[in-house]
Amino acid sequence: MAVSGQRRRPVVALYERIADAVHDGTYPPGSTLPSEPKLAAELGVSRPALREALLLLQEDGVLTVRRGVGRTVNDRPPRRGFEHVQPLEELIGGGSPLRVRALLRTVEEPTDFTTQHLLAPARAELRFWESVLTGEGTAAALSHEWAAPDELLDRTHPEFARALRAAETGGATESGPGAGEDRGTARASGPGPARGPSVSMLSVLVGASRETALSAHSGITATLLGRRRGEQLGRPADTPAVLVTQVVRVGETPVLAAKHMLPTGAPALPVLQSH
Structure with missing residues (x-):
């Protein structure tokens, strides 16, 4: 299944709630979901919306309907496509990976987001990369990526x-007015223009992890670009x-945390890996 502008948001949100419950063990592999009326009441949703979300979960291999038993969680439910640890530029680029254009490579103090997800202490210094992903001349996504503090990574x-x-000894990056807004106190990583590679931080992590097992968890919400991100992506x-x-x-x-903004019209984002 892919998230797109054509998917009704309430069903996407409901799909996500149930998928999260499967992956966090609320409904473990082999378990049977409550009946539709009971599950609809527990989730506070209508039965038609619930039924559509359940059908999508069956279609994507998370659930199986067993006669006389009901809907059961598959023994090995597939994980979200973006929970497979794969760089976004490859995941949404399909057979032709997107190009990563570096906007900013810097060091900054933790924000609420990185404090929560990287468990970073208040005065820590975190590497921050901001990039635009482009394909066929069109901006498809804006990525913000943070690495855990160096001492923890070491x-x-x-x-x-x-x-x-x-990687940060690579080519010169591009930055513009307001590039560090809304992310706490940022410092340039060295004198002169910020420098860094035209690759994503996750790509660097995957390349360095041939002997290291990685796991990932992701969330997805609907929003609006806003002024600054709209300017960066060339959209209203x-x-x-x-x-x-x-x-x-x-x-x-946690060693890396990221936010990826995909505007309407960007390549479809896989939510669940199909068989």
Whole structure:
């Protein structure tokens, strides 16, 4: 299944709630979901909306209907496409990966988002990368990515720490007025223009993790671009968009957190991996 402007948002939200409940163990593999009336009452939704969400979950291989039993959770429900640890530029680019255009490579203090998802202490210094993903000359997504503090990465995933440092010695990046707005206090990573690679931080992490197991969890919400992001993507401020948040871990330790903004008309985002 892919999220697009054609999908009705209430059903998407309901689909996500049930999928989250499956993946967090509320409805573990092999379990049977409550009956439709009971589940609709528990979730506070209408039965027609619930039925459509359940049909989509069946279609995507999360649930199976068993005669005389009801809807059961498959033994190995597929994870969301963006929970497979794969760079966004490859995930939504299909056979032709999107191009990553670096806007900003810097170091900043934690925000509410990074404090929550990277468990960063208040005075920590976090690498922050801002990029626009483009395909066929059109801006398809705006990505904000943060790495955990260097000292934590040096202990938890030293290969990623080394790869990040090496990557940031790459070509010059582009930055513009207001590039650091709304993200707390930012510092340039060195004298002169910020420098960094035309790749995503997640791509660097995946490349450095051939011997390290990664896991990821993501969330998705509907929103509007707003003025600054609209300017960066060449769209009006009131353009509808999908906001994807992602946290990647090594074991139980978060090493990367990201926000990806995909405006209406961007390539479809896989929500569940089909068989």
